[in-house]
Amino acid sequence: MTRERFLACVALTTWAELAGFDTVVAAARNPELAPWYDILIDRKFSVDNTFAKLSLAA
Numbered sequence: 124m125t126r127e128r129f130l131a132c133v134a135l136t137t138w139a140e141l142a143g144f145d146t147v148v149a150a151a152r153n154p155e156l157a158p159w160y161d162i163l164i165d166r167k168f169s170v171d172n173t174f175a176k177l178s179l180a181a
Contacts, residue, residue: 129159129173136180147177 132150135143150157154174165172 125159126162129162132159133177133180136177144181147174147181150174 132143132146136147137143150159151174154160154171157173159173161171161173163172163176164170165175
């Protein structure tokens, strides 16, 4: 369910839907509480990489 929420947010952000942007902004206020926190880990630095992926979608 968490991965699906993240992918839905990526899709909505890519399509420039307001719901996607609102969700990203709300999650960015406290990233460690985002539902998808730690589902994508950066291979080099071993840290959460979900917001980097969301930034590419915007």
